[in-house]
Amino acid sequence: MLKKGDEAPGFRLTDQDGNEWALEDLRGSKIVLYFYPADNTPGCTKESCDFRDSYSDWQKAGYQVFGISPQSTASKKKFATKYGFPFPLLADGDKAVAKAYDTIREKLEKWEGIPLHVKRSTFVIDENGIIEQALYGVKAFGHVKALRESLEV
Numbered sequence: 001m002l003k004k005g006d007e008a009p010g011f012r013l014t015d016q017d018g019n020e021w022a023l024e025d026l027r028g029s030k031i032v033l034y035f036y037p038a039d040n041t042p043g044c045t046k047e048s049c050d051f052r053d054s055y056s057d058w059q060k061a062g063y064q065v066f067g068i069s070p071q072s073t074a075s076k077k078k079f080a081t082k083y084g085f086p087f088p089l090l091a092d093g094d095k096a097v098a099k100a101y102d103t104i105r106e107k108l109e110k111w112e113g114i115p116l117h118v119k120r121s122t123f124v125i126d127e128n129g130i131i132e133q134a135l136y137g138v139k140a141f142g143h144v145k146a147l148r149e150s151l152e153v
Contacts, residue, residue, distance in 0.1 A: 001102050002134045008033075008125045009100035013068065015088035016076035021066065023129060030063045031125040032147070035103045037118050039071045039079035039089075043140030047120070050144035052085050054153070061153040068092050070117055092118075103136070122147060 002008075008031075012022040023031075034051065036044040051058070051065050058065050065087040069076075076089040090097075095117055098104050103121045120140060124133040124147075133150070135143075147153075 001136060002123070002131055004131055004133060006131045006134070008123065008129050008131050009097070010129075011090075011092075011097040011100070013090035013092055013097060014073050015090050016073055016080045017088075018073065019088065021088055021090060023125075026064065027129060028127050030061075030127055032058065032063050032065045032122065033101075033125060034065070034067050034120075034122040035098060035101065035118050036067055036069050036120055038069055039075045040082070043120070044069070045079075045083065047140040047143060048079075048085060048089075049083055051087065052083065054144060054148060055086050057148065057153050061151070063151075063153065066090055068097060068118075070095050070098065124151065 008023060010023045012020060014020050036047060038044055048067055068090045070092050073091045076091055080089050092098055095104060098118045103118050105117055105119050120138050122135045122138055123131055126132050
């Protein structure tokens, strides 16, 4: 498991609009990178909407927010459009980034037939690519509020 002070694993992924994002290109920015199991599931929708609803506060505090899950960019596009997410949702189809961040579930769970390979986790990464917080197994409800309080956002 990653911990505070570790270098954040690099990634290069595509978002819901076809834009490519790489951690190395984001140096100089503070990042909130949250992994969620699946688009359009109740918990993932709640967590993502909480980030959406507080997005202006994240921006004012200098953070860029990114959501990551294994579903396709097309799935991300539907999810982002339906709920009006103003931040990138990144498609990690082969789960390579989830593996690098150690967010793969040991025991596979399903929700309405959808395999949930990724455990809900959030990483706060500083301007130099160093992990400030590594939060594994967070709950969808209340997580964003607690994170905002810990970072004073």
